[in-house]
Amino acid sequence: MLSVNDALELILSSVHTRDQSEKTDIFNCPGRILFHDIISEFNIPPKNNSAMDGYAVKTEDITSASINNPVSLNIIDEVQAGNEFTGEQLQRGHAIRIMTGAPIPEGADTVVPFEETEESGNIVKIFKNTIKHENIRFAGEDIKTGNIVLRKGTRIDSAESGLLASMNLRDIEVYKKPDVAIISTGNELAEPGETYTGKIINSNAYALYSEVKKYGGNPFYAGLVKDEYEDVKARFLQLADKDIIISSGGVSMGRYDFIPDVLKEIGIHIKVRTIAMKPGKPVVFGTLGNSLFFGLPGNPVSIMVAFMEFVRPALLKMAGSNRISKPVLKAQLTESLSKKKGRRHFVRGIFTIKNGQFFVSTTGPQGSGILTSMSDSNCLIILPETIEFIKCGEYVDIQLTGHNEI
Numbered sequence: 001m002l003s004v005n006d007a008l009e010l011i012l013s014s015v016h017t018r019d020q021s022e023k024t025d026i027f028n029c030p031g032r033i034l035f036h037d038i039i040s041e042f043n044i045p046p047k048n049n050s051a052m053d054g055y056a057v058k059t060e061d062i063t064s065a066s067i068n069n070p071v072s073l074n075i076i077d078e079v080q081a082g083n084e085f086t087g088e089q090l091q092r093g094h095a096i097r098i099m100t101g102a103p104i105p106e107g108a109d110t111v112v113p114f115e116e117t118e119e120s121g122n123i124v125k126i127f128k129n130t131i132k133h134e135n136i137r138f139a140g141e142d143i144k145t146g147n148i149v150l151r152k153g154t155r156i157d158s159a160e161s162g163l164l165a166s167m168n169l170r171d172i173e174v175y176k177k178p179d180v181a182i183i184s185t186g187n188e189l190a191e192p193g194e195t196y197t198g199k200i201i202n203s204n205a206y207a208l209y210s211e212v213k214k215y216g217g218n219p220f221y222a223g224l225v226k227d228e229y230e231d232v233k234a235r236f237l238q239l240a241d242k243d244i245i246i247s248s249g250g251v252s253m254g255r256y257d258f259i260p261d262v263l264k265e266i267g268i269h270i271k272v273r274t275i276a277m278k279p280g281k282p283v284v285f286g287t288l289g290n291s292l293f294f295g296l297p298g299n300p301v302s303i304m305v306a307f308m309e310f311v312r313p314a315l316l317k318m319a320g321s322n323r324i325s326k327p328v329l330k331a332q333l334t335e336s337l338s339k340k341k342g343r344r345h346f347v348r349g350i351f352t353i354k355n356g357q358f359f360v361s362t363t364g365p366q367g368s369g370i371l372t373s374m375s376d377s378n379c380l381i382i383l384p385e386t387i388e389f390i391k392c393g394e395y396v397d398i399q400l401t402g403h404n405e406i
């Protein structure tokens with residue numbers, strides 16, 4: 001039996017990042033992974049421009065300005081965002097009304113916001129001595145020409161979409177998504193939506209489908225397979241061209257748990273058979289060429305935890321992501337927990353923040369068939385292999401799940 005760390009290391013060392021790319025338009029790029037570094041071909045912002053609505057003036061004209069002793073300047077023009085002042089250099093004693101985003105006229109070196117002024121006719125009274133360069137956004141202060149703005153392997157999120165657009169890009173080169181096939185095994189299973197007959201309804205395929213999609217894979221549901229050796233073998237053979245194949249069920253010690261033998265027979269090099277963790281001890285991992293095979297246990301919580309700890313990082317690495325490991329936080333336990341020594345436990349937890357302190361409690365019963373423990377949780381509490389008991393109030397490691405995890 002391998003430790004969680006050794007198993008993860010072994011799995012990741014077997015993963016080859018895909019080297020194929022495709023173009024995607026800017027609307028469809030969120031969630032995709034950049035195939036190249038993105039270098040800006042121009043400064044952003046392109047010109048020095050005003051950060052406020054106000055008056056562009058010369059600092060030297062307004063050094064003495066105050067509430068009680070305003071300075072009066074002649075308004076000679078106005079410049080709106082989208083226009084540019086085309087006159088001569090701004091002279092002493094003059095001011096130009098300017099809107100946010102408009103280029104700073106030649107000769108002006110500060111902007112006094114409207115709130116600090118009073119206008120009447122062609123004259124503006126300035127009540128405040130803004131300092132040199134105040135309220136001016138300088139050309140290239142966000143991005144300079146030639147800068148690497150986004151690195152290869154970056155997952156495109158909202159800010160990255162905005163940045164790509166601001167660099168004038170519409171078609172983005174991203175890694176092709178790995179093709180991931182999902183199989184559910186078990187004679188006891190029925191598909192959701194059919195007439196209910198009391199059979200166990202296949203939930204694993206749908207939870208896995210969702211996870212694969214979420215972490216940048218292209219999921220393909222290959223259907224239910226009976227616990228018959230030849231059926232299981234035939235289904236795996238049909239899917240051998242996929243990048244990753246994930247099965248659920250059939251990896252334990254039962255008489256009809258055929259997955260490991262089938263994988264061996266079709267030539268898959270099995271590298272992991274069991275992992276010292278709970279839930280999810282029987283996890284089979286093997287490779288054939290660049291394809292990865294994960295035989296996960298059947299219990300609904302086990303597959304989700306095993307997916308999170310092993311399939312997720314493997315999928316992210318294959319998909320080209322440069323952020324594979326999940327951050328670990330420390331939170332204070334609000335209850336005492338006990339376990340047997342030897343395995344790492346992943347306990348479904350509820351993480352809260354009170355007065356700036358992180359706390360975590362369990363979701364209650366932790367059976368590996370209790371899928372509501374996953375949906376009730378927002379984190380996994382990680383209890384190390386070596387411990388048997390942790391007291392209420394002690395700190396434990398947690399990994400956030402759900403939407404706030406990466």
Ligand code: AMP
Nearest residue numbers: 184186201202203204249250297298299
């Ligand atoms: P197994 O690992 O095949 O022995 O499965 C363990 C248990 O997990 C089974 O008894 C089922 O109750 C449950 N199970 C297996 N496959 C699924 C599935 N696809 N969806 C929901 N529950 C499942």
Ligand code: MG
Nearest residue numbers: 186249250298
């Ligand atoms: Mg089974």
